[in-house]
Amino acid sequence: MGKLQNLISIHDLDRETIDLILRTAEGMEKAAIERSQDLRSKIMAALFFEASTRTRLSFESAMLRLGGSVLGFADVTTTSAGVKGETLADTIRTVERYADIIVIRHPLDGSARVAAEFAEIPVINAGSGAEEHPTQALLDLYSIKKQKGTIDGLSISLCGDLRYGRTVHSLGIALGYYDVSITLAAPPSLRMQPAIVNVMKNAGIKVEEVDTVDDAVATADVVYMTRIQKERFPDVREYTAVQGKFRIGSEEVAKMKDDAIILHPLPRVDELDAAVDSTPQAKYFDQVYNGVITRMAILKLMLG
Amino acid sequence: MGKLQNLISIHDLDRETIDLILRTAEGMEKAAIERSQDLRSKIMAALFFEASTRTRLSFESAMLRLGGSVLGFADVTTTSAGVKGETLADTIRTVERYADIIVIRHPLDGSARVAAEFAEIPVINAGSGAEEHPTQALLDLYSIKKQKGTIDGLSISLCGDLRYGRTVHSLGIALGYYDVSITLAAPPSLRMQPAIVNVMKNAGIKVEEVDTVDDAVATADVVYMTRIQKERFPDVREYTAVQGKFRIGSEEVAKMKDDAIILHPLPRVDELDAAVDSTPQAKYFDQVYNGVITRMAILKLMLG
Amino acid sequence: MGKLQNLISIHDLDRETIDLILRTAEGMEKAAIERSQDLRSKIMAALFFEASTRTRLSFESAMLRLGGSVLGFADVTTTSAGVKGETLADTIRTVERYADIIVIRHPLDGSARVAAEFAEIPVINAGSGAEEHPTQALLDLYSIKKQKGTIDGLSISLCGDLRYGRTVHSLGIALGYYDVSITLAAPPSLRMQPAIVNVMKNAGIKVEEVDTVDDAVATADVVYMTRIQKERFPDVREYTAVQGKFRIGSEEVAKMKDDAIILHPLPRVDELDAAVDSTPQAKYFDQVYNGVITRMAILKLMLG
Numbered sequence: 001m002g003k004l005q006n007l008i009s010i011h012d013l014d015r016e017t018i019d020l021i022l023r024t025a026e027g028m029e030k031a032a033i034e035r036s037q038d039l040r041s042k043i044m045a046a047l048f049f050e051a052s053t054r055t056r057l058s059f060e061s062a063m064l065r066l067g068g069s070v071l072g073f074a075d076v077t078t079t080s081a082g083v084k085g086e087t088l089a090d091t092i093r094t095v096e097r098y099a100d101i102i103v104i105r106h107p108l109d110g111s112a113r114v115a116a117e118f119a120e121i122p123v124i125n126a127g128s129g130a131e132e133h134p135t136q137a138l139l140d141l142y143s144i145k146k147q148k149g150t151i152d153g154l155s156i157s158l159c160g161d162l163r164y165g166r167t168v169h170s171l172g173i174a175l176g177y178y179d180v181s182i183t184l185a186a187p188p189s190l191r192m193q194p195a196i197v198n199v200m201k202n203a204g205i206k207v208e209e210v211d212t213v214d215d216a217v218a219t220a221d222v223v224y225m226t227r228i229q230k231e232r233f234p235d236v237r238e239y240t241a242v243q244g245k246f247r248i249g250s251e252e253v254a255k256m257k258d259d260a261i262i263l264h265p266l267p268r269v270d271e272l273d274a275a276v277d278s279t280p281q282a283k284y285f286d287q288v289y290n291g292v293i294t295r296m297a298i299l300k301l302m303l304g
Numbered sequence: 305m306g307k308l309q310n311l312i313s314i315h316d317l318d319r320e321t322i323d324l325i326l327r328t329a330e331g332m333e334k335a336a337i338e339r340s341q342d343l344r345s346k347i348m349a350a351l352f353f354e355a356s357t358r359t360r361l362s363f364e365s366a367m368l369r370l371g372g373s374v375l376g377f378a379d380v381t382t383t384s385a386g387v388k389g390e391t392l393a394d395t396i397r398t399v400e401r402y403a404d405i406i407v408i409r410h411p412l413d414g415s416a417r418v419a420a421e422f423a424e425i426p427v428i429n430a431g432s433g434a435e436e437h438p439t440q441a442l443l444d445l446y447s448i449k450k451q452k453g454t455i456d457g458l459s460i461s462l463c464g465d466l467r468y469g470r471t472v473h474s475l476g477i478a479l480g481y482y483d484v485s486i487t488l489a490a491p492p493s494l495r496m497q498p499a500i501v502n503v504m505k506n507a508g509i510k511v512e513e514v515d516t517v518d519d520a521v522a523t524a525d526v527v528y529m530t531r532i533q534k535e536r537f538p539d540v541r542e543y544t545a546v547q548g549k550f551r552i553g554s555e556e557v558a559k560m561k562d563d564a565i566i567l568h569p570l571p572r573v574d575e576l577d578a579a580v581d582s583t584p585q586a587k588y589f590d591q592v593y594n595g596v597i598t599r600m601a602i603l604k605l606m607l608g
Numbered sequence: 609m610g611k612l613q614n615l616i617s618i619h620d621l622d623r624e625t626i627d628l629i630l631r632t633a634e635g636m637e638k639a640a641i642e643r644s645q646d647l648r649s650k651i652m653a654a655l656f657f658e659a660s661t662r663t664r665l666s667f668e669s670a671m672l673r674l675g676g677s678v679l680g681f682a683d684v685t686t687t688s689a690g691v692k693g694e695t696l697a698d699t700i701r702t703v704e705r706y707a708d709i710i711v712i713r714h715p716l717d718g719s720a721r722v723a724a725e726f727a728e729i730p731v732i733n734a735g736s737g738a739e740e741h742p743t744q745a746l747l748d749l750y751s752i753k754k755q756k757g758t759i760d761g762l763s764i765s766l767c768g769d770l771r772y773g774r775t776v777h778s779l780g781i782a783l784g785y786y787d788v789s790i791t792l793a794a795p796p797s798l799r800m801q802p803a804i805v806n807v808m809k810n811a812g813i814k815v816e817e818v819d820t821v822d823d824a825v826a827t828a829d830v831v832y833m834t835r836i837q838k839e840r841f842p843d844v845r846e847y848t849a850v851q852g853k854f855r856i857g858s859e860e861v862a863k864m865k866d867d868a869i870i871l872h873p874l875p876r877v878d879e880l881d882a883a884v885d886s887t888p889q890a891k892y893f894d895q896v897y898n899g900v901i902t903r904m905a906i907l908k909l910m911l912g
Contacts, residue, residue, distance in 0.1 A: 035345035041643035043672055045665070053377060054398060057349070060375040061402035064347055071668040073661060073682065074377065086875035089882075094662060094874060097897040098669035266398060267390035274393075289401040339649035357681060358702060361653070364679040365706035368651055378681065570702060571694035578697075593705040 004301050006116040007124045010134045010170040015177040018141065024297035025142050025290075032293055037067035042303050045099035046072035047091070048126070049106040054266065055126050055135075058288070059103050062295035068303075071098060089118045096121045101303055104128070122302045130166055136265055137170035139294040143287045144222055147261045151175075157183040157216035160226035160246055160271060162192035167265040168226055172196050176203030184209045185216035187242040190232065212245040217256050223248070223281075225264045225272055249273040253281055263287050308605050310420040311428045314438045314474040319481040322445065328601035329446050329594075336597055341371035346607055349403035350376035351395070352430070353410040358570065359430050359439075362592070363407050366599035372607075375402060393422045400425045405607055408432070426606045434470055440569055441474035443598040447591045448526055451565045455479075461487040461520035464530035464550055464575060466496035471569040472530055476500050480507030488513045489520035491546040494536065516549040521560050527552070527585075529568045529576055553577040557585055567591050612909050614724040615732045618742045618778040623785040626749065632905035633750050633898075640901055645675035650911050653707035654680035655699070656734070657714040662874065663734050663743075666896070667711050670903035676911075679706060697726045704729045709911055712736070730910045738774055744873055745778035747902040751895045752830055755869045760787040765824035767793040768834035768854055768879060770800035775873040776834055780804050784811030792817045793824035795850040798840065820853040825864050831856070831889075833872045833880055857881040861889055871895050 004017060013021075031038065044063045048056050051074075060070050088106070092115045095102060102123045104115050109129030116123040127133045145151050156175065158168050162184055172192065175182060182205055184192050191209065200207050210216055217223055228246055233239040248262065253276055256262075264272055264284040276282050308321060317325075335342065348367045352360050355378075364374050392410070396419045399406060406427045408419050413433030420427040431437045449455050460479065462472050466488055476496065479486060486509055488496050495513065504511050514520055521527055532550055537543040552566065557580055560566075568576055568588040580586050612625060621629075639646070652671045656664050659682075668678045696714070700723045703710060710731045712723050717737030724731040735741045753759050764783065766776050770792055780800065783790060790813055792800050799817065808815050818824055825831055836854055841847040856870065861884055864870075872880055872892040884890050 041673075041675070043669060053395070057375055057399065057402045061347060064373045064375065065345075067345070069672045070375075071665050071672065071678070073665075075379065075683065085877060090875060091661070093893050094896050095665065097893065097900060098665045267394060269389060285397050285401065288398050292401060357699070361679050361681075361703065361706045365651060368677045368679065369649075371649070374679075379683065571698060573693060589701050589705065592702050596705060 004122075004298075006122055007134055007298060007302070008113050008116050009125065009132050010137050010173045013134070013174075018138070018174065018177060021138055021294070021297055021301065022142050022145055024301055025294045028293045028296040028300070032065050032296060035065055035067070038300060039063065039303055040067035042066075042068040042101070043099040044068055044070050044072075044299070045095045045102045046070055046074075046126075047095060047102060047104045048072065048074050049076045049104070049111075050127070051075070052105055052127065054288070055105060058291045059124075059126060059295050061292045062299055065292065066296055066299060068299070072103075088114055092118045092123075101299065124298065124302070127166065130164060131169060133166045133170050135291075135295060135298060136167045137174045138298070139287065139291040140167070140171045140224070140263060140265075141174055142294045143263055143283065143290045144261075146290060147283055147286075148221060152179040154221040155181050155183070155219055156222040156224065157185055157220040158192075158224045158226075159185040159213050159216055161190045161228045161232065162186040162226075163190040164229070164232060165226045168192070168224070169196055171224065172200055176200050176205060179204075181206040182208070183216045183220065185211070185213050185246070187211070187228070187246065189238070190228065213248060213252060214245070214255070217248075217252055217260070219257070220260055221257065223256065223260060223262045225262060225268075227267075227269055227271055243270070247271050247273070248276055250275045250279070253279050256281055308602075310426055311438055311602060311606070312417050312420050313429065313436050314441050314477045317438070317478075322442070322478065322481060325442055325598070325601055325605065326446050326449055328605055329598045332597045332600040332604070336369050336600060339369055339371070342604060343367065343607055344371035346370075346372040346405070347403040348372055348374050348376075348603070349399045349406045350374055350378075350430075351399060351406060351408045352376065352378050353380045353408070353415075354431070355379070356409055356431065358592075359409060362595045363428075363430060363599050365596045366603055369596065370600055370603060372603070376407075392418055396422045396427075405603065428602065428606070431470070434468060435473060437470045437474050439595075439599060439602060440471045441478045442602070443591065443595040444471070444475045444528070444567060444569075445478055446598045447567055447587065447594045448565075450594060451587055451590075452525060456483040458525040459485050459487070459523055460526040460528065461489055461524040462496075462528045462530075463489040463517050463520055465494045465532045465536065466490040466530075467494040468533070468536060469530045472496070472528070473500055475528065476504055480504050480509060483508075485510040486512070487520045487524065489515070489517050489550070491515070491532070491550065493542070494532065517552060517556060518549070518559070521552075521556055521564075523561070524564055525561065527560065527564060527566045529566060529572075531571070531573055531575055547574070551575050551577070552580055554579045554583075557583050560585055612906075614730055615742055615906060615910070616721050616724050617733065617740050618745050618781045621742070621782075626746070626782065626785060629746055629902070629905055629909065630750050630753055632909055633902045636901045636904040636908070640673050640904060643673055643675070646908060647671065647911055648675035650674075650676040650709070651707040652676055652678050652680075652907070653703045653710045654678055654682075654734075655703060655710060655712045656680065656682050657684045657712070657719075658735070659683070660713055660735065662896070663713060666899045667732075667734060667903050669900045670907055673900070674904055674907060676907070680711075696722055700726045700731075709907065732906065732910070735774065738772060739777060741774045741778050743899075743903055743906060744775045745782045746906070747895065747899040748775070748779045748832070748871060748873075749782055750902045751871055751891065751898045752869075754898060755891055755894075756829060759783075762829040763789050763791070763827055764830040764832065765791040765793055765828040766800075766832045766834075767821050767824055769798045769836045769840065770794040770834070771798040772837070772840060773834045776800070776832070777804055779832065780808055784808050784813060787812075789814040790816070791824045791828065793819070793821050793854070795819070795836070795854065797846070798836065821856060821860060822853070822863070825856075825860055825868070827865070828868055829865065831864065831868060831870045833870060833876075835875070835877055835879055851878070855879050855881070856884055858883045858887075861887050864889055
């Protein structure tokens with residue numbers, strides 16, 4: 001499918017392509033357990049210019065469950081790029097000779113797109129800069145659909161750091177393709193950029209902005225929580241003031257609908273209490289597994 | 305076999321389970337050469353929160369020889385755990401979605417048990433803190449049995465740093481299940497903790513404590529040498545005084561029985577002279593290979 | 609084939625062996641695409657005591673395309689060798705129990721040969737110290753033969769840092785087996801050592817030494833460019849003076865023969881302009897792929 005030559009930004013995907021990925025992911029549930037050999041002898045290059053356990057291992061597990069192999073690096077300090085000042089373009093034009101597909105994580109915005117421009121093999125963005133993490137958005141959508149049966153018609157709350165959290169940006173854009181109502185719950189200084197809010201509104205979505213998690217949980221079908229990082233606040237007192245209002249514990253879960261689900265891109269720190277883990281609403285570790293399933297689908301569609 | 309759901313401590317194993325592992329290891333000698341496909345498409349997650357070439361590569365080799373695959377990290381600085389302060393429990397509940405078994409090495413005592421408590425897939429302790437390294441003890445037992453035909457009836461000397469060396473602790477406990485006599489040779493300040501000596505004595509083993517390697521080698525069937533680390537001595541003169549008495553060279557080998565064997569968990573520094581390597585008693589590099597065989601048996605029993 | 613028990617230095621290879629490797633590489637072109645299973649279940653240990661993306665990933669890709677597996681380390685700081693002061697001999701005698709072949713990269717001259725002396729399994733030198741990088745020389749020869757159909761009869765220019773560049777040393781020696789004429793273009797302080805020049809001359813090769821790239825490109829069939837590192841010059845003004853004369857841009861390409869080819873071991877910095885990449889002469893990224901092919905041939909010959 002030509003539409004998925006590369007996977008760089010959620011902005012590049014239309015509803016049809018997203019639906020194809022989600023439908024393919026459903027078919028991967030069985031392959032993940034039975035360990036298909038669909039990508040046998042295919043090689044995935046995992047180029048992680050920035051530390052990440054979760055995303056790297058998730059992609060590796062997806063590739064191995066399809067019978068493929070993995071090479072790459074997890075640490076830029078052991079690479080020529082780190083050591084000898086090679087350009088990203090040259091690294092890509094080299095690595096594409098070693099593999100069938102490139103998965104790249106890079107600290108700079110736009111780096112994954114540069115990689116895709118130079119590579120003749122498919123490129124997947126596994127997180128670049130502050131803006132894009134499209135496979136996370138897709139696995140979030142898949143998690144919602146798997147748990148709730150549908151995405152259309154749901155009430156979804158995005159909570160926490162909506163300004164700097166790249167997962168909520170990609171997810172927000174993707175939700176624009178669906179008939180949902182969205183509540184954005186963030187501290188004043190960490191509100192979602194108006195540009196992204198407008199994309200959602202222009203897509204016909206009802207968007208409401210609130211100041212606390214409490215205002216966001218009661219009617220939600222999906223509560224998507226993210227971490228608020230201390231470093232974002234110039235004044236530590238502001239952080240302390242905000243922290244208690246953006247935390248989900250047993251008390252907040254009690255206010256949720258019985259069939260609501262809680263998602264979180266992880267890792268979490270204090271914003272999601274360990275006591276929540278045993279509630280029926282907690283689906284964030286299942287979400288980790290859904291990440292493997294969704295990435296299997298993406299690899300299969302791009303390589304199969 | 306329910307007994308080997310996890311492998312966390314040598315204390316958890318009874319004689320029957322140890323014998324099963326050793327018997328299974330015998331059967332692995334052929335599989336290691338022929339490269340069985342018994343664990344084809346199974347995935348092992350190797351989580352090394354602490355540097356280790358030997359143990360990590362040994363497990364990886366074992367898994368690959370059974371047809372399985374490996375993912376993980378060798379360096380905690382490239383992980384979310386290192387970077388973002390994620391708890392071990394969360395790391396484990398994430399990684400278990402990527403793999404079929406977890407092998408963990410961690411600098412803190414008790415960490416492997418914590419991992420096993422949170423994981424729904426099997427966990428193997430590949431060394432945690434100062435106390436436990438159960439697969440090393442099992443491969444030591446397997447090396448003794450392979451070379452001497454039996455463990456019962458042997459005279460075994462444990463030499464060097466018996467206080468801080470975690471391999472001799474686990475091995476000492478394991479030998480408690482066998483009808484052996486044990487000589488402990490250590491400098492006064494590096495003697496084995498009385499608690500561990502008592503476990504051996506209570507198991508009915510004859511234990512003798514001596515002050516030099518010389519007193520330990522003449523009648524031994526097995527001489528198990530370990531490294532004495534300079535850093536253990538507050539006063540460097542004490543180290544120098546002790547060093548010469550805890551060293552095996554050609555002279556010490558000449559005093560040994562012809563069919564005695566020398567083992568060492570490696571790496572070694574000065575305590576085992578390179579001249580010993582070519583003697584028939586030197587079995588420490590074979591012991592490295594026995595580590596692969598024993599770990600194949602453990603992986604097979606836990607996953608097969 | 610006994611001649612290729614180990615691959616440590618280009619000096620160890622005779623013409624017959626080199627031709628066998630190049631001929632085997634031709635046969636690998638198809639296997640690289642079809643992903644042969646010739647080395648299925650064989651294990652390659654990649655021991656990189658020195659940072660290198662390119663060479664490590666090239667070997668890994670070669671091994672994976674033959675159906676084999678890889679273990680090892682990319683970063684000496686996570687190894688016992690780095691942490692506990694183990695000798696190279698002991699590391700090798702350990703790792704050989706984990707694998708079927710060892711690929712070693714080490715900062716010290718002679719280290720690969722030491723490894724081969726201690727190992728009972730085959731050892732490949734993936735770059736040791738300043739002198740040897742034999743698989744690079746072989747892939748360079750293969751690239752020349754693949755592009756030009758033959759090596760004999762060609763006019764070949766080696767340009768840049770001919771004093772410290774280890775790839776041109778190995779390549780220079782290897783070209784001594786062929787009927788070629790060689791032009792050496794280097795700044796005065798970075799000329800090739802007379803000892804290596806003499807090896808070439810004694811092999812019956814016509815060698816000419818010039819001072820600029822310009823003098824080296826007009827009549828060449830092959831222009832082999834290398835990087836000139838600023839650090840090599842005690843006085844930065846000397847570097848600046850030299851830099852402009854050892855740079856290939858569109859202007860230099862225009863002076864070349866239409867069917868000339870440009871090779872470079874990569875990574876490059878400024879000495880090879882990005883504008884050159886789209887010229888028909890630019891073959892350095894194909895050379896990267898030829899590295900995979902050549903290493904497949906070497907692995908197959910040593911393990912098959």
